[in-house]
Amino acid sequence: MKRSIVAAATAVALLLAACGSERDEASTTTAAAADTSTDVSTAESVPPSVTDTMPAPDTTEGADSVINVPDDQPTIQAAVDAARPGDLILIAPGTYNEAVNVETENLTIRGLDRNEVVLDGNFELENGIRILGAGGVVVENMTAINYKRNGFFWTGVDGFRGSYLTAYRTGDYGVYAFDSMNGQLEHVYAAGSPDAGVYIGECYPCNTVLTDTVSEHNGLGYSGTNAGGNLLIVNSVFRNNRAGIVPNSGSYELCYPQRETTIVGNIVHSNNQPDTPAIDVALLAMGNGILSAGGIRNDIQRNLVYDHNKSGIGLVPFLEENPNDDLPTKDEWELTCEESKSLPLVTPEGALLWDSYENRVIGNVLEDNRQGDIIVGSAGTDVSSLGNCFAGNTFTFTQPNNLEVLAPCDATGSGDWKDGEYNVVAWLLDTPPPSVDWQTANLPALQPQENMPDAATAPAKPAIDVPYEVDLDAVTVPSKPT
Amino acid sequence: MSAVRCVAALIAVIAAGVACSSEPEAQPAHLHTDATSIGQPDRVIAGPQGGVPQFVVECAYSHAASDDPIVYPGQPGQSHLHMFFGNTEVDAFTTIESLVDGDTTCDNSLDKAAYWAPALLRGPEVLAPVKSVAYYRPGVDVTPQSVQAFPPGLVMIAGNAGARDEQPLSIVAWGCGRGIARSATPSTCVEGQNLELIITFPDCWDGARLDSPGHYAHVAYSSGGRCPDAFPMPIVQLQFVVEYAFTGDPEGLVLASGGVLTGHADFMNGWDQATLEQEVRLCIHREVVCGLSS
Numbered sequence: 001m002k003r004s005i006v007a008a009a010t011a012v013a014l015l016l017a018a019c020g021s022e023r024d025e026a027s028t029t030t031a032a033a034a035d036t037s038t039d040v041s042t043a044e045s046v047p048p049s050v051t052d053t054m055p056a057p058d059t060t061e062g063a064d065s066v067i068n069v070p071d072d073q074p075t076i077q078a079a080v081d082a083a084r085p086g087d088l089i090l091i092a093p094g095t096y097n098e099a100v101n102v103e104t105e106n107l108t109i110r111g112l113d114r115n116e117v118v119l120d121g122n123f124e125l126e127n128g129i130r131i132l133g134a135g136g137v138v139v140e141n142m143t144a145i146n147y148k149r150n151g152f153f154w155t156g157v158d159g160f161r162g163s164y165l166t167a168y169r170t171g172d173y174g175v176y177a178f179d180s181m182n183g184q185l186e187h188v189y190a191a192g193s194p195d196a197g198v199y200i201g202e203c204y205p206c207n208t209v210l211t212d213t214v215s216e217h218n219g220l221g222y223s224g225t226n227a228g229g230n231l232l233i234v235n236s237v238f239r240n241n242r243a244g245i246v247p248n249s250g251s252y253e254l255c256y257p258q259r260e261t262t263i264v265g266n267i268v269h270s271n272n273q274p275d276t277p278a279i280d281v282a283l284l285a286m287g288n289g290i291l292s293a294g295g296i297r298n299d300i301q302r303n304l305v306y307d308h309n310k311s312g313i314g315l316v317p318f319l320e321e322n323p324n325d326d327l328p329t330k331d332e333w334e335l336t337c338e339e340s341k342s343l344p345l346v347t348p349e350g351a352l353l354w355d356s357y358e359n360r361v362i363g364n365v366l367e368d369n370r371q372g373d374i375i376v377g378s379a380g381t382d383v384s385s386l387g388n389c390f391a392g393n394t395f396t397f398t399q400p401n402n403l404e405v406l407a408p409c410d411a412t413g414s415g416d417w418k419d420g421e422y423n424v425v426a427w428l429l430d431t432p433p434p435s436v437d438w439q440t441a442n443l444p445a446l447q448p449q450e451n452m453p454d455a456a457t458a459p460a461k462p463a464i465d466v467p468y469e470v471d472l473d474a475v476t477v478p479s480k481p482t
Numbered sequence: 483m484s485a486v487r488c489v490a491a492l493i494a495v496i497a498a499g500v501a502c503s504s505e506p507e508a509q510p511a512h513l514h515t516d517a518t519s520i521g522q523p524d525r526v527i528a529g530p531q532g533g534v535p536q537f538v539v540e541c542a543y544s545h546a547a548s549d550d551p552i553v554y555p556g557q558p559g560q561s562h563l564h565m566f567f568g569n570t571e572v573d574a575f576t577t578i579e580s581l582v583d584g585d586t587t588c589d590n591s592l593d594k595a596a597y598w599a600p601a602l603l604r605g606p607e608v609l610a611p612v613k614s615v616a617y618y619r620p621g622v623d624v625t626p627q628s629v630q631a632f633p634p635g636l637v638m639i640a641g642n643a644g645a646r647d648e649q650p651l652s653i654v655a656w657g658c659g660r661g662i663a664r665s666a667t668p669s670t671c672v673e674g675q676n677l678e679l680i681i682t683f684p685d686c687w688d689g690a691r692l693d694s695p696g697h698y699a700h701v702a703y704s705s706g707g708r709c710p711d712a713f714p715m716p717i718v719q720l721q722f723v724v725e726y727a728f729t730g731d732p733e734g735l736v737l738a739s740g741g742v743l744t745g746h747a748d749f750m751n752g753w754d755q756a757t758l759e760q761e762v763r764l765c766i767h768r769e770v771v772c773g774l775s776s
Contacts (some may be wrong), residue, residue, distance in 0.1 A: 019534060101760075101764055103764070124591050126590060132764050132765065132772070133769065148589055155771055156768070171589075172776075178774075179532060179770070202532045205499055245691065252531065253532040254530045254533050279776065321658075321659060321661070321675045322659040322675050323527075323614065323659050323661060324528070324530045324660070324661065325530065325662070326660040345529050345530075345662065347663060351672075377563050
């Protein structure tokens with residue numbers, strides 16, 4: 001790790017890269033399971049078993065069945081394979097050494113007890129539950145530990161929801177959504193990933209909400225490469241990571257730039273944790289609360305951000321030494337992910353500097369962020385030209401000084417951007433504590449986490465109505481935990 | 483590439499294949515068989531990840547030996563120096579059957595395939611590889627759902643260990659870090675962006691042979707999204723990347739197989755077959771990104 005840091009330091013680089021159905025026909029067993037299951041099926045008037053003369057079962061709620069694990073199917077995978085779209089899989093307390101793959105849309109996969117339904121990868125399996133191109137799948141009320149890659153992973157889906165999920169000690173990410181849109185992640189607890197506790201990447205518009213989440217002791221609390229567009233990170237806690245909330249741009253994955261993420265009402269504190277597992281970028285970003293690394297048009301409002309060795313809120317560049325494409329033009333910032341995928345690649349000469357443009361930093365409460373409550377920096381670009389704005393924040397000092405005077409929102413700024421100019425390149429000379437092996441890192445003991453309401457009886461609720469609406473105007477700056 | 487150039491390249495490849503086919507199976511290490519499989523990818527496979535379905539296996543460096551169980555089976559020390567990744571028990575006596583007894587350095591513990599490439603040298607110094615990354619994707623413009631897993635026991639070589647001229651960048655290339663730039667000779671990589679050797683394997687199989695005389699003739703490259711008639715079965719395309727702990731001036735670098743133009747890599751399918759087939763089905767057929775290299 002030291003090699004990487006020293007190596008990176010010699011480049012004028014701020015390398016903040018983040019960083020990533022086959023089903024059986026409904027069997028008679030499944031139908032029988034529905035008939036004999038308890039509250040849910042009786043409450044929902046499950047029809048009789050499907051016969052050849054009946055039309056194909058519809059996917060409305062009343063037609064869905066419940067599959068109990070292990071009573072009806074011995075494993076979660078067997079239940080998933082037996083399920084039809086719309087079905088509810090209920091998992092009894094126990095430890096499941098499984099890597100579950102989901103190809104059937106609109107399943108609801110639920111643990112009966114979040115803390116006692118534990119998927120354990122034993123440091124051998126890759127993902128706890130992996131949803132591959134199947135829209136509408138819900139995973140809720142369970143725990144995944146010790147997976148070599150991710151706890152819970154949606155890829156290439158339209159419609160997803162993860163609720164009341166605990167991910168602990170995972171090799172890449174705790175909860176991970178890639179190339180996926182229209183999602184809801186809520187009541188997540190994620191700890192012990194070298195990359196990010198929660199990652200949402202490669203989507204625009206994402207149409208996704210992350211809320212009521214605690215992410216701690218990860219390399220990054222949140223990472224979101226090239227993600228945005230109605231993407232909300234709200235009412236959550238990011239603490240004791242190397243760095244807190246770190247969206248970034250880069251051409252090493254598609255759908256750049258990162259843009260339009262709304263970060264509101266979060267508590268972000270003490271992200272200087274020296275003993276977490278950490279990829280190189282988490283080491284470079286260490287000591288920052290909310291850090292936009294080449295992010296554009298993000299809305300950072302009414303967060304409580306304190307106790308950081310570097311910035312509370314930082315707007316900095318991402319320097320990509322070996323890019324795959326040239327920088328998108330301002331017009332291209334408007335293109336959807338799908339549209340931008342069809343643009344031809346233009347191999348640039350040399351490195352790309354992704355600056356952070358047109359972000360709005362408003363009404364945050366910042367304290368004890370030791371190099372600046374709010375910091376704006378670049379590696380050669382005139383930071384006064386970036387179009388970021390600052391208003392109504394509570395803070396002690398910014399870098400450059402007086403950012404709210406230099407660049408107020410919806411008003412004309414004045415003053416000297418050279419006063420208190422911040423040298424972000426100097427970060428590259430730091431020697432942060434090296435990464436710790438994710439398998440053995442010292443993590444806080446896993447505490448019991450809140451269960452979803454009525455896990456045994458609540459009906460299946462596929463992710464066809466997500467994200468849920470957030471009343472952003474009602475979100476106030478959270479008070480400091482005691 | 484224009485049709486005319488395609489044909490010309492094809493003729494050249496066929497000519498090279500004919501020339502080598504008469505050579506003896508075993509020969510001194512410095513006279514490696516001069517051959518490639520028919521065709522080459524329509525374009526250099528590079529660029530941002532996330533647009534093409536894939537799964538990825540990262541394998542730590544395992545060991546080095548002057549062994550080659552494909553080209554010089556049962557003849558330890560006969561080969562140029564190779565760097566082995568994945569299966570930990572590979573030597574000159576390795577067979578497909580023996581691979582199951584090995585452990586693996588790969589992050590996917592069910593990938594016990596043997597991957598190897600020539601050692602990178604600077605004078606007498608062997609430069610340590612950091613790791614390898616194996617990308618598994620459909621071939622260029624090949625219908626993802628038509629792609630099959632490698633059959634059990636398949637062996638392949640990509641690139642020409644006897645090359646004296648530049649090989650197609652679509653098969654053998656050097657690069658730096660995650661960048662898109664490719665070159666026929668090692669690049670000058672900036673600090674933090676390590677030098678890489680990138681080898682792209684054939685993606686069409688004859689459907690019958692697990693190996694062939696010279697080891698190239700049972701597989702080929704697709705073109706225009708189609709496999710050649712004699713190689714009708716699309717197989718998942720392996721792009722194998724070796725990352726070296728090296729940046730800066732590449733002057734003086736050589737591969738153990740010869741100069742820097744002799745890039746190649748070898749593969750023996752030691753995957754747990756059910757797992758390989760599952761990943762092809764889940765990731766390639768369903769057209770999703772199952773993983774990204776770090």
